[in-house]
Amino acid sequence: MNILLIGYGKMGRAIEALALSRGHQIAGIIDPSRPDVQLDQFGPHNADVAIEFTHPDAAFANVQACLRQGLPVVCGSTGWLHHFGEARALAQEKGGALFYASNYSVGVNLFFHFNEYIAAKMHQFGGYDVQVREIHHVHKVDQPSGTALTTAEGIMRHYPEKKRWRNDPAQAPDELAIISERLAETVGTHVVTYSSPVDVLELKHEALSREGFAHGAVLAAEWLPGKQGVFGMKDLLGL
Numbered sequence: 001m002n003i004l005l006i007g008y009g010k011m012g013r014a015i016e017a018l019a020l021s022r023g024h025q026i027a028g029i030i031d032p033s034r035p036d037v038q039l040d041q042f043g044p045h046n047a048d049v050a051i052e053f054t055h056p057d058a059a060f061a062n063v064q065a066c067l068r069q070g071l072p073v074v075c076g077s078t079g080w081l082h083h084f085g086e087a088r089a090l091a092q093e094k095g096g097a098l099f100y101a102s103n104y105s106v107g108v109n110l111f112f113h114f115n116e117y118i119a120a121k122m123h124q125f126g127g128y129d130v131q132v133r134e135i136h137h138v139h140k141v142d143q144p145s146g147t148a149l150t151t152a153e154g155i156m157r158h159y160p161e162k163k164r165w166r167n168d169p170a171q172a173p174d175e176l177a178i179i180s181e182r183l184a185e186t187v188g189t190h191v192v193t194y195s196s197p198v199d200v201l202e203l204k205h206e207a208l209s210r211e212g213f214a215h216g217a218v219l220a221a222e223w224l225p226g227k228q229g230v231f232g233m234k235d236l237l238g239l
């Protein structure tokens, strides 16, 4: 496949390396560092799909341009979802294809899926306390992580008695604890723990590098061409 890369930062470079290793070609690279290459030079005649990892302020315009130019687009930039309805409408109007995920890691998306399955079962049988723990490197400023929040929301969907999460040990039965730890070398670990007086059950995802995101984005780019509509990781993974 001929892949157009939009954004050539940490993710764009990781995606390039992985795409080449899977036998794909890079149709072009759009990035402020390469001002002689412009997005409007690309369309179905010279690219099969675009992968967009840029910046919250740039993503929507890039997605719009791809859809208008007939390019299926896989977008990973975060922070532009207030425009998502418009992007969806444009994809529909143009008969185009848009893939979006706030987290492209296959492992994390399977973790979300199993998290909800386990939460439903544990709630059905009862007798366990549940908590979420996230561990990241010391430079991560925001807490809890977005992945921890999605995990907590997935649990609360099956625990109606949990009304809110607390970024600390729970202080009341209607709170779900999200414990955040910051350790030097940790890329990102999320653990859901169910404890009873007789046993402990844990579901854990540990990210080892950002290549997990690149892998999911390239899988999405391989999957998207030829489809029409708006898709996400559940569609790709059949969840």
Ligand SMILES: NC(=O)c1ccc[n+]([C@@H]2O[C@H](COP(=O)([O-])OP(=O)(O)OC[C@H]3O[C@@H](n4cnc5c(N)ncnc54)[C@H](OP(=O)(O)O)[C@@H]3O)[C@@H](O)[C@H]2O)c1
Residues within 6 Å of the ligand: 006, 007, 008, 009, 010, 011, 012, 030, 031, 032, 033, 053, 054, 055, 056, 058, 062, 075, 076, 077, 078, 079, 101, 102, 103, 104, 105, 213
């Ligand atoms: N969905 C996921 O799984 C996932 C995973 C990781 C990251 N992300 C998101 O992906 C985005 C990129 O992450 P990153 O780590 O690769 O960031 P990064 O290292 O800062 O790279 C972004 C690149 O895009 C360039 N850029 C900015 N505006 C552009 C435009 N209009 N057209 C083309 N290129 C443009 C930047 O150039 P300048 O430096 O000159 O501005 C930079 O080279 C962020 O929003 C991040 O949150 C998502």
